[in-house]
Amino acid sequence: MTATLRMENLTRWYGHVLGVNAITAEIGPGVTGLLGLNGAGKSTLLNLLAGHLRPDFGSAYVCGRRVGDDWSVYYRLGYCPDAEKGFGNMSGMQFLTHHLRVSGYGRRQARARAEELLARVGLSEAAQRAAAGYSKGMKQRLKLALADALSPEVVLLDEPLTGLDPQGRAAMSRQIRQWGEEGRTVLVSSHILHEVESLTRRVLLLHRGRLLAEGDVRDIRDEMEDVPRRVVLESPDRLAIRRTLAADPAVLSLEDGEVDGQLTLRTRRLSQFLSNFNESVAREGWRVVRLSTPDESMEAVFRDLLERKGGTRGTG
Amino acid sequence: MGGGDCVSGGLEVRIGDCPEVSCPEVSSLARTFSAARVLLGHYAGATVRSRRFLYMLFLLCVPLAPVVLVRIVSYLQPGAALWRTEALRFFDILASYGYLNFMVVLIALFWATPLYSEELSSGAARFLFLCPVPRAALPPAKFLAYSFVSSILAGVSLFAAYYLLGSGPAYPMWRENLPVFFIDWGLIALALAAYGAFFSLLGLLVKRPLLWGLLFAFIWDTGANVLPGSTHYLTLRHYFRSLFPNYYGSENMFPLLVTERPLSAHVTCYVVLAAFIVVSLLWAGRRLSRMDVVVGGEE
Numbered sequence: 001m002t003a004t005l006r007m008e009n010l011t012r013w014y015g016h017v018l019g020v021n022a023i024t025a026e027i028g029p030g031v032t033g034l035l036g037l038n039g040a041g042k043s044t045l046l047n048l049l050a051g052h053l054r055p056d057f058g059s060a061y062v063c064g065r066r067v068g069d070d071w072s073v074y075y076r077l078g079y080c081p082d083a084e085k086g087f088g089n090m091s092g093m094q095f096l097t098h099h100l101r102v103s104g105y106g107r108r109q110a111r112a113r114a115e116e117l118l119a120r121v122g123l124s125e126a127a128q129r130a131a132a133g134y135s136k137g138m139k140q141r142l143k144l145a146l147a148d149a150l151s152p153e154v155v156l157l158d159e160p161l162t163g164l165d166p167q168g169r170a171a172m173s174r175q176i177r178q179w180g181e182e183g184r185t186v187l188v189s190s191h192i193l194h195e196v197e198s199l200t201r202r203v204l205l206l207h208r209g210r211l212l213a214e215g216d217v218r219d220i221r222d223e224m225e226d227v228p229r230r231v232v233l234e235s236p237d238r239l240a241i242r243r244t245l246a247a248d249p250a251v252l253s254l255e256d257g258e259v260d261g262q263l264t265l266r267t268r269r270l271s272q273f274l275s276n277f278n279e280s281v282a283r284e285g286w287r288v289v290r291l292s293t294p295d296e297s298m299e300a301v302f303r304d305l306l307e308r309k310g311g312t313r314g315t316g
Numbered sequence: 317m318g319g320g321d322c323v324s325g326g327l328e329v330r331i332g333d334c335p336e337v338s339c340p341e342v343s344s345l346a347r348t349f350s351a352a353r354v355l356l357g358h359y360a361g362a363t364v365r366s367r368r369f370l371y372m373l374f375l376l377c378v379p380l381a382p383v384v385l386v387r388i389v390s391y392l393q394p395g396a397a398l399w400r401t402e403a404l405r406f407f408d409i410l411a412s413y414g415y416l417n418f419m420v421v422l423i424a425l426f427w428a429t430p431l432y433s434e435e436l437s438s439g440a441a442r443f444l445f446l447c448p449v450p451r452a453a454l455p456p457a458k459f460l461a462y463s464f465v466s467s468i469l470a471g472v473s474l475f476a477a478y479y480l481l482g483s484g485p486a487y488p489m490w491r492e493n494l495p496v497f498f499i500d501w502g503l504i505a506l507a508l509a510a511y512g513a514f515f516s517l518l519g520l521l522v523k524r525p526l527l528w529g530l531l532f533a534f535i536w537d538t539g540a541n542v543l544p545g546s547t548h549y550l551t552l553r554h555y556f557r558s559l560f561p562n563y564y565g566s567e568n569m570f571p572l573l574v575t576e577r578p579l580s581a582h583v584t585c586y587v588v589l590a591a592f593i594v595v596s597l598l599w600a601g602r603r604l605s606r607m608d609v610v611v612g613g614e615e
Contacts, residue, residue, distance in 0.1 A: 050446065051445070052442060053608045053609070054607075054608060071344070071449060073448075077446075081443075083439050083443075084439075086439030087443075088440055089365070095443075098358060099444070099446075099447055101354045102351050102354050102447045102449055103447045103448055103449065104350065104448070146443060147446075150448070
C-alpha cells in the first residue's frame with residue numbers, strides 16, 4: 001500500500017486536556033473509516049490533518065508534503081469539516097465560485113466547475129439560494145462539493161452522513177465509495193459502526209485521543225468473538241424459546257425477565273448463535289417482536305477492546 | 317490526467333497527481349497576489365453590502381452637524397466678515413481634530429479590529445484556508461478593501477463638510493481651495509490605513525482588542541505626544557501632526573501645559589507610516605499562517 005496520508009506522532013493538547021496523543025498511522029488509497037465515540041478526538045485529528053490545527057508534536061503528510069508548511073498541499077487535499085457556519089451571505093453557487101476563483105480558476109471556468117459540482121451533489125435547484133439558509137443535509141452536500149472542487153487525491157470527511165435523510169445518505173455513501181474506487185484516499189469519521197462498515201472495512205479506532213486499533217473491521221470483530229455478548233429477545237413464544245435455548249451449548253446464561261417479558265442471554269459465538277437462532281425461528285414458527293445485541297454498540301466495542309488490550313494501542 | 321511535470325509553489329509535482337484543470341505554474345508570491353486580487357474584489361463588495369457600512373456612514377455624518385450649524389448661521393448673517401476669513405480655518409480644525417483625531421480613530425477601531433479575526437470567528441476561514449493559497453494573502457486583501465471603502469466614505473463626508481463651508485453665499489471659495497480638500501482627504505485616508513493596519517493586527521494578537529485599541533489611541537497616542545522626551549516618535553499622531561498643513565489637536569487646547577514638540581520631515585513621516593503599515597500586514601500574515609483555524613476543543 002502506498003501511503004498518501006501519513007501521521008507521525010501527532011499530538012495536540014487543549015490547555016491541560018489531551019486532544020490526540022502520539023498518533024502514528026499510514027493511510028493509502030481507498031476509503032478508511034475513523035471510528036470513535038464522541039470526544040474521542042476524531043475531529044481534532046481531521047483538523048490536524050487538514051492544517052486547521054497545529055500539532056504540539058509530530059507532523060502530518062499528504063502525498064509526502066508536510067501539512068501546515070506548504071500551502072500547495074491543498075491542491076491534493078479536500079476537507080469536509082463538521083461546520084455549520086462560515087458561508088456568509090453567499091449562495092451555494094457564489095460560495096463554490098468564490099473558492100474556485102481564490103484557488104486560481106478564471107471567472108468562467110469557476111462558474112462552469114461550480115455548476116458541475118452542484119449538479120453532482122443535487123443542489124442545482126438551490127444554487128442561487130443563500131447557503132446559510134440550507135438544511136443541514138444541503139450544507140453537508142455543499143461542503144462535499146467544496147471538498148471535491150479541485151479533484152484532490154486525499155479527501156477528509158468529518159461525519160459526512162450526519163443530518164442526511166436516507167436518500168441523501170445513500171447518495172453520499174455512493175459518492176464516497178466511488179472516490180475510493182477511483183483510487184482516492186478518503187478518510188471518513190463517524191461514531192456509528194455500521195455506518196462506516198457500509199463504506200469500508202478498513203478502520204482506525206480512536207479512543208480518548210489514542211489510536212486503539214487499526215485494520216480490517218472484520219479482524220477486529222473476529223478478535224472480539226470470544227468475548228461473551230448479550231442478546232435481548234422479546235417474543236410471545238418466550239417459554240418455548242427459553243426451553244430450546246436452555247439446551248443450546250452456545251448459550252452461557254439465560255435470564256427470563258418475567259415482568260418485562262424479555263429474555264436476556266449471553267453467548268460467546270454471537271454470529272453462530274444468531275445463525276442457529278434464525279434457523280430455529282424459521283423451523284418452529286416463533287414470533288419474535290424484538291431481538292437486539294446491545295454489546296454490539298460502539299461503546300461496547302471500545303470497552304471490550306480496552307479491557308483486552310489494557311488501554312494500549314493494538315492492531316486488529 | 318496526462319504525463320509530464322509542473323511546478324507548484326516551487327515544488328516539483330507529478331502532473332499525474334495534479335488536478336487536471338488547475339495544475340499551477342506559479343510562485344508563492346504570484347499565487348498570493350492573484351488570490352489577494354480576487355479576495356479584494358470579494359471583500360470590497362461584501363463591505364459595501366454589510367451593516368457595518370451603514371454604521372460607518374452614520375458615524376461619518378456626525379462631524380457634519382457643526383458644519384450644518386455654521387452654515388445656518390451664515391445664512392442668518394450673510395456676508396459676515398467672520399465667515400469669509402474663518403471658513404477655511406474651521407475646515408482645517410474639522411479635518412485635523414474632528415476627522416483625524418476622532419472619527420478616523422473610531423472608524424479604524426470598530427471597523428478594522430475584527431477585520432481578520434472575524435474570518436476565524438465566523439467560520440469562513442475553515443473553508444477559505446482550504447484553498448491552495450498562502451494564508452498571508454488574506455491580510456492585504458481585506459486591508460485594501462477596508463482602506464478603499466473607508467477612504468471613499470471619509471472622502472464623501474469630508475467633501476460634504478468642505479462644500480458646505482466653502483460655498484458660503486457671500487464668498488464662494490470651494491473651487492479655488494480644492495487642493496486643501498484633496499491634501500486633507502489624502503492624509504485622512506493614510507491615517508485610516510495606518511490605524512486600521514495596527515488595529516486589525518491587534519485583533520489577531522490580543523484578547524479584548526477594542527479595549528487595547530482605545531487605550532492606544534486615546535491614552536498612548538495622545539499622552540505620549542505631550543510628554544517630554546522622545547516618546548512622541550512612537551506615536552502615529554506625531555507623524556500626522558507633522559504632515560497636516562494646519563494641524564489642530566487636543567494638544568493645542570492647553571498650549572501652556574504642553575511642551576512644543578519638533579515636527580518630523582514629510583519624507584520621514586511617509587517612510588515611517590508606510591513601513592508601519594507593511595510591517596503590520598506582514599505580521600498579521602505570519603500570525604494567520606501559524607494560528608489554529610478552529611477554536612480549541614471544538615468537536
